[in-house]
Amino acid sequence: MYKSLPVWITGLSMLAAMPAWAQEKKELTFDQIFTRPVSITEPLPVVRGWADKDHYIEFRNGQALSVDVKTGKTSPYTPPPATGATVNVKGNDVYVQYPDGTEVRVTSDDAVEKNPTLSPDEKYVAFTRNNNLFAVEVATKKEIQYTTDGSDVIYNGWASWVYYEEILGRPSRYRAFWWSPDSKKIAFMRFDDSKVPVFPIYSEAGQHGFLENTRYPKAGDTNPEVKLAVVPVTGGKITWADFNEKDDQYFGQPFWSPDGSALWAQWMPREQNNLIIYAIDPQTGAKKALYDEKQKTWIDWFADIYFLQGNKGFIVKSDISGWDHLYLHNMDGSLKQQLTSGNWRVREVLLIDEKKQAVYFTARKEATTRFDLYKADLKGGQPQRLSFSEFSHDVKLSPGGDYFITTYSNLNTPPRMALLNEKGKVIRELGNARGANFDSYKLAPTELKTYTTRDGLTLPLTIIWPLNMEPGKKYPVLVSIYGGPDAGTVYDTWRGQLPAQWYAKEGLIQVAIDNRAGGHLGKAGMNYIHRQLGKYEIEDYMDAAKWLGTQPGVDASRMGITGGSFGGYMTCMALTYGASVFTHGIANFSVTDWQLYDSHYTERFMDLPKDNVEGYKVTSVLTHAKQYKGLLRIVHGTMDDNVHLQNTIQLVNLFEDQGKHFELMLYPGERHGWGGAKGAHSRNETYRFVYANLLLKPLPKFFQGTN
Structure with missing residues (x-):
């Protein structure tokens, strides 16, 4: 299934704690957010990789520079002479393009x-x-x-x-x-x-x-x-x-x-x-x-399969233990060494250095919401953390593993960039996105919190609170989710997007929630959903929303939710199975019954319909249609080749037969998502829905497409 990002907010990170003098800061205007967006952060250096093991490549004013890791001195970077040909297609013919500019047409x-x-x-x-x-x-x-x-x-x-x-x-x-x-x-x-x-x-x-x-x-x-x-x-x-x-x-x-x-x-x-x-x-x-x-x-x-040189073995990443770890095998397949272990997840292998007998990889070890760089011995043992502090790190490792550049941030800290050696020592800071412009504006407070499920699991969520909350006043909630297996969206990273500031200014509480199958609990957490894809997930969202409803300033009678693809399915489930908690929803290109989705994806989690009749029944939105209340807007592209319009039509058919009130928006000719004029229309209609049903006030006239 195509992992569509949440429709409303793909990043929820903003400033959490505001100092006393923050009241003197300026609030972002509509024009600064939507019409001529203002940059609230400074650009970081543009690093495009490594020239060699001791020099990285940085672009400044359109020029490529080679930067010495030890001294910081720069010189013009000249790429090595191209040695590889490429293939181009012109019209119906195939051409081979050579580094010297010549080309050969090979089909005619x-x-x-x-x-x-x-x-x-x-x-x-x-x-x-x-x-x-x-x-x-x-x-x-x-x-x-x-x-x-x-x-x-x-x-x-x-x-x-x-x-x-x-x-x-x-x-x-x-x-x-x-x-x-x-x-x-x-x-x-x-x-x-x-x-x-x-x-x-x-x-x-x-x-x-x-x-x-x-x-x-x-x-x-x-x-x-x-x-x-x-x-x-x-x-x-x-x-x-x-x-x-x-x-x-x-x-x-x-x-x-x-x-x-x-x-x-x-x-x-x-x-x-x-x-x-x-x-x-x-x-x-x-x-x-x-x-x-x-x-x-x-x-x-x-x-991927990571082969060692000289047919000395191969490494695979497996979650057979319930958590993703690295296993070194001999070429005949026999297990030589489990390289990592524990209740945490390896994310990606970046380098295997056989001279150092080391493997470099990223993992979610210190916290499930953050990524760090580690080095482990090919003979086993505890991995060494090379990145630092309570930040999530996006790493560019040098060819030999002696150095790495990290762009690091957390929910409350705009990105910074630093150069470190393989011992984890900072050689020098390269950039800081938090500049003077950032400190000029008053931003909505954001928190990374946890909630507890009905069976005792602890999972993360983020909350962007309204910018100027008044004591005793209740504010509506909009939960933005995807929700598919191993597709979590809650991370302790900076993603500061301006539109979130507008909704915070207007009084909307914006929330992202991850369920037990979202990746924070490893494969062990995902295993819960086997043969009942969607049931535990929606119950987790219900538990999170119930907890939210008990927090000061939260209006549990205006609990909205939105998402696309699997997130659309979750939204439909929220307004049916979870209708006792959620009151409003916008469901985009949604699965409504797993019998209507493709074999490989569906059966991976659900097994065949004939072998799991009850599982398919309990996870179908159609089964719970009678419980529907509140207001659901169903949105779909008519030529969606992934999640077919059939899903929406079958749910609409049931709602109509049951006399239910709902909204329907179709996008003719569109596939699994849309952009251009249809995308602009969809955004504007979403604004209208949120203002009318959650914020309970007219849509401001300066929104594009309004009169």
Whole structure:
């Protein structure tokens, strides 16, 4: 599922404690917030990475400079001579662009080549055309066609929709082929969508409209049949990996071993509770299991496998213990060393330095709402924290790991930038966003708080309080959420966005809440939601909102909530299942019943509908429609190819049959979210809703689109 950011406020961080003289500061005006936004912070240095292990690259006045980490002295930075060619598409033709500016056109037909990708040795360009896999030799322009059976339901090297959306990811642009590191082979997936149900998406455009048909497997539907293959770059025999394509299974992103001797394939059964990495022999297709992980709930695909040099082993990040940690394996798959452990989560591996026998990574160890940089020994032991203090750190590590640059902040501290060595010692401060302009304005107080769930879990939330709260007066609340598994939004970081200041000035309490599956409690917290996706989450939001309702100045009779995608689902649940707590909501492009969403995402958490009838029932908004009260605005794009408009139509149908009052806003031709004129319209209509139903006053006339 596309992880849409909360619709209202993607960042809630503002100044928490105001000194006594703060009353003398200026309040931001509407013009300064919306029309000609004023910058309340100073820009930080623009650091774009590292020139080498002792020099980082900074841009000043449009010039690239190389900065010496020890002395701070600068010199003009000249990038090393480009050695790599690139691929460009002009019209329907593919060109190879060389560093000296010359280019070679390698295709010259009217057909469309998709995802042209250079081989590592730059001698070939592979691509798909009409759902078949091809390559062309750059020097001779000789075209090689590897497959011939491509059709409207057979795709070679081009992903089926559910793989594009949920497994390979949208950045893949549907590409499902991979060059070997020695450029001698291409691995690819072959998809057969012939048994996958067709979902029609209607467009109203023109006189007659049209249907856009997508092979979209919903929960419990037949999935595409998938085969994994390797073919020599020069063409010839295709070697099919030793799997039965008729099995109900999934394949994840494959990885070539560093020497190209084997293709490492990620495999799961449809239940998604067993992840096996197989080494595939490119010559025979024979497979050998190297890694085998089982969990009672579900397992996520590995985004990366970190290979050590010289076939000395590989590192994976697994949450099998209930928390994300690093495990070092020998190349035969046997476990050599668990590198990290404890009730905290590794986020990302930045560097493996085998000379130092160290791995550098970021993690949420000191607090679940902050990120820090750590160094751990490849032989195990306690990791060393390299970043500092009660800040969240965004790190750029030098190539050798001897230095790093961190941009750090917390909820109440605008970003600062510093250069440190690997011992965590600050070499020098590079920038501070808190300048004189920042201190000129009175900003709304913000707090990072915790709430307790009905079963005793402690989870975080942030609150932006109204700018000028009056004792004894009650203020409405707007909760902005996403809420999907491992997609938390509550962090102790500075995100100071100006629109939040306007709503605070107008008297709106703005809140972000994370539930137990949001990541703060690791996989252990996510496991609660297995087979009942949405139930615990909405109950957590209800518990947080009930706690909010007991706080001074909070009007529990005006408790609004909004979100998009999974956040839209949560909003719909809040006004039905949670209608005793939430009074108003704006639900954008929402799932309303998990049987209507795609197979891979839904079944990961819910299992198949036939095996979990009660779970699908209790988590459906449709089940709880009779409990609806308050006011819900339902918003959807008519051509949403991710969360289909069908979800909204089925809920609307129930509400109408039950005589419920609600609001509906459609955006014709729009997909899973919208921008441009539709985006402006959506924002303005949201303002109207908040003013009319939460703030209980007219929308100010100086908002764009009002008269």
